[in-house]
Amino acid sequence: MSSREKILQQVKLNKPAETVLPTHYTFNSGYKDTEEKFKEILQAIYTEVIIVESKEHLREKVEEMYVDVVNKATTIPELASWADFSLQVADPHDLELIEVAILQAEFGVAENGAVWISDNHLQHRVLPFITQNLAFVIPRNALVNNMHDAYNRLSDTTGWGCFIAGPSKTADIEQSLVIGAHGARSMVIFLVEN
Amino acid sequence: MSKVVIEHAEASETFNKDESYVDWHDETLWFVRKKRDISSKLLPEWEELRETASQIKNYVLSHMDDLLETFEKNAKANGIHLHWAVDAKEHNEIVLAILKQHKVEKMVKSKSMLTEECHMNEFLIQNGIEVIDTDLGERIVQLRQEPPSHIVLPAIHLKKKDIGDLFHEHLGTDAGATDPQYLTEAARQHLRDKFLTRRAALTGVNFAVAETGGFVVCTNEGNADMGAHLADVHIASMGFEKIIPLQSHLGVFLRLLARSATGQPVTTYSSHFKKPREGQEMHLVIVDNGRSTQLGRPDFKNSLKCIRCGACMNTCPVYRRSGGHSYHNAVAGPIGSILAPNLDMTKNADLPFASTLCGSCSNVCPVKIDIHDQLYKWRQVLVQGGHVPQAKEIGVKAMSMVLSQPRFYQWSGRLGRSVMRTLPFMVNNSLNPWFKQREMPEPPKESFRDWFVRNRK
Numbered sequence: 027m028s029s030r031e032k033i034l035q036q037v038k039l040n041k042p043a044e045t046v047l048p049t050h051y052t053f054n055s056g057y058k059d060t061e062e063k064f065k066e067i068l069q070a071i072y073t074e075v076i077i078v079e080s081k082e083h084l085r086e087k088v089e090e091m092y093v094d095v096v097n098k099a100t101t102i103p104e105l106a107s108w109a110d111f112s113l114q115v116a117d118p119h120d121l122e123l124i125e126v127a128i129l130q131a132e133f134g135v136a137e138n139g140a141v142w143i144s145d146n147h148l149q150h151r152v153l154p155f156i157t158q159n160l161a162f163v164i165p166r167n168a169l170v171n172n173m174h175d176a177y178n179r180l181s182d183t184t185g186w187g188c189f190i191a192g193p194s195k196t197a198d199i200e201q202s203l204v205i206g207a208h209g210a211r212s213m214v215i216f217l218v219e220n
Numbered sequence: 221m222s223k224v225v226i227e228h229a230e231a232s233e234t235f236n237k238d239e240s241y242v243d244w245h246d247e248t249l250w251f252v253r254k255k256r257d258i259s260s261k262l263l264p265e266w267e268e269l270r271e272t273a274s275q276i277k278n279y280v281l282s283h284m285d286d287l288l289e290t291f292e293k294n295a296k297a298n299g300i301h302l303h304w305a306v307d308a309k310e311h312n313e314i315v316l317a318i319l320k321q322h323k324v325e326k327m328v329k330s331k332s333m334l335t336e337e338c339h340m341n342e343f344l345i346q347n348g349i350e351v352i353d354t355d356l357g358e359r360i361v362q363l364r365q366e367p368p369s370h371i372v373l374p375a376i377h378l379k380k381k382d383i384g385d386l387f388h389e390h391l392g393t394d395a396g397a398t399d400p401q402y403l404t405e406a407a408r409q410h411l412r413d414k415f416l417t418r419r420a421a422l423t424g425v426n427f428a429v430a431e432t433g434g435f436v437v438c439t440n441e442g443n444a445d446m447g448a449h450l451a452d453v454h455i456a457s458m459g460f461e462k463i464i465p466l467q468s469h470l471g472v473f474l475r476l477l478a479r480s481a482t483g484q485p486v487t488t489y490s491s492h493f494k495k496p497r498e499g500q501e502m503h504l505v506i507v508d509n510g511r512s513t514q515l516g517r518p519d520f521k522n523s524l525k526c527i528r529c530g531a532c533m534n535t536c537p538v539y540r541r542s543g544g545h546s547y548h549n550a551v552a553g554p555i556g557s558i559l560a561p562n563l564d565m566t567k568n569a570d571l572p573f574a575s576t577l578c579g580s581c582s583n584v585c586p587v588k589i590d591i592h593d594q595l596y597k598w599r600q601v602l603v604q605g606g607h608v609p610q611a612k613e614i615g616v617k618a619m620s621m622v623l624s625q626p627r628f629y630q631w632s633g634r635l636g637r638s639v640m641r642t643l644p645f646m647v648n649n650s651l652n653p654w655f656k657q658r659e660m661p662e663p664p665k666e667s668f669r670d671w672f673v674r675n676r677k
């Protein structure tokens with residue numbers, strides 16, 4: 027008998043009496059202002075939220091924020107000429123030099139500041155992790171209250187996706203919080219009007 | 221008869237030698253527990269969420285075989301290679317075979333308590349494979365050649381001076397440097413190089429979703445993703461109890477997990493893996509290693525509902541003052557003490573006794589496991605099975621006699637109190653394990669019950 031069969035057989039034999047799934051398992055978070063909550067939570071996890079009126083405004087903002095930076099990459103068509111690092115690489119290891127990446131993402135979650143990004147928005151899964159600094163661009167109206175709403179909204183059928191909430195961090199040395207463990211050292215979220 | 225190899229009580233004596241250090245450990249974990257309290261109180265639906273999570277997990281236990289088969293079908297359709305391992309040995313051999321097949325001799329690994337349980341690192345190293353732990357805390361304990369002392373905070377037993385000295389020796393940081401920012405930066409540089417040069421990555425699994433055939437890995441550092449997305453081969457290892465039915469159930473569990481663990485509203489990264497990226501191979505090893513036996517123990521099956529948040533450790537007065545290593549098991553603390561005897565009753569007979577049965581663990585558990593009841597029940601099983609050394613056995617027998625007879629309980633308490641007042645040395649001697657490093661409290665002149673009876677009109 028294979029290990030698979032052994033395990034399944036033993037499980038079948040030993041499993042407890044049947045119970046049913048709860049039918050109601052989602053909850054509402056009646057925030058007065060979803061965007062305010064989103065901003066407040068992100069501020070607490072060292073992430074700036076910037077509201078821009080349009081992609082042109084985004085471009086102006088970005089140019090002013092990353093003046094002397096080299097190795098800038100983006101997936102936003104309107105920022106293509108701002109970037110100086112092409113994402114057209116065959117091997118994801120080549121992305122190692124990227125200093126800042128500005129990436130389109132799908133939506134944000136107010137209760138925890140997480141943003142959903144997936145294969146839908148990326149050629150290279152490692153990009154949001156390997157870049158030294160990270161910025162997400164999402165539509166201003168693409169915010170949900172909590173994780174139940176987030177999974178309701180999630181229609182992603184791609185092979186990989188991630189909720190990312192703030193920059194990478196660790197507190198493994200005496201519980202002192204340090205930003206920039208393995209992933210991005212800083213995070214900015216642009217909310218674009220319309 | 222001395223069956224127990226290392227005793228929890230003995231090991232915690234060593235831990236308790238430096239009083240200020242133990243105080244620090246105690247207070248730091250209590251601080252983490254308080255962050256959990258604050259965070260959970262921000263959600264009015266917190267208790268309902270716990271109840272819901274508990275019910276989902278009950279369903280999982282009672283439909284485990286169906287869920288595993290559905291998961292298998294969907295995962296395979298996603299292009300994931302699925303493996304089944306009845307025990308630790310088979311798990312380790314499967315991992316080794318995958319690595320050999322790809323001629324990989326060096327691998328990066330993110331946090332996986334299962335591989336600790338299986339002692340995988342030792343096995344792979346013996347077989348010529350270099351394994352680098354990439355979670356900062358795990359890397360620290362790996363360099364010290366010791367196991368993690370906490371499932372969420374692996375290096376919580378160390379002070380920054382210890383880590384500074386360690387990094388000076390291994391990573392060439394300045395002698396005497398202890399700034400956490402500086403030390404973390406050194407580890408970041410050191411591990412980036414590993415991420416960029418290793419072709420295989422192993423990760424744990426927090427949740428596997430039957431409906432989608434995918435799995436979710438949660439980290440704060442981003443190390444699981446860095447490893448997996450750069451490697452040609454991604455191996456994920458999971459105990460079979462990690463399965464949940466629907467993707468939308470993640471809404472319940474992700475809301476509970478980080479809040480219970482550290483008080484964060486969610487971990488920085490909650491990565492949903494479903495299909496390998498182009499050109500990559502993805503393997504998933506589903507491990508039993510005693511779980512199907514535990515599933516068949518009505519009193520202990522609930523331990524399989526655990527989502528490994530660590531809250532029961534942070535709140536446990538015994539864990540906080542004895543440290544994770546005193547539990548001599550991959551998973552320490554209250555939950556570890558329920559899981560360990562299932563693996564080896566003789567070796568782990570002491571662990572269910574490393575508890576005051578205060579119930580704090582059960583109160584914080586996000587999936588409502590009746591942890592302290594299970595600890596109490598294990599004691600009976602272990603004593604009846606003859607796994608407990610005599611000294612403790614007598615104590616336990618006396619204790620259950622006392623507790624099962626309310627009259628005797630009242631009387632013996634009164635007697636105990638007067639013994640403590642008149643003959644304190646009898647209690648404060650080394651025969652009483654609770655006296656170790658502790659002054660026994662001043663005994664009250666009368667118990668609450670006596671007081672209540674006297675004051676009742």
Ligand code: SF4
Pocket residue numbers: 480525526527528529530531532533555581584585586587588589591
């Ligand atoms: S038993 Fe409960 S509290 Fe303890 S680690 Fe598991 S889920 Fe968390």
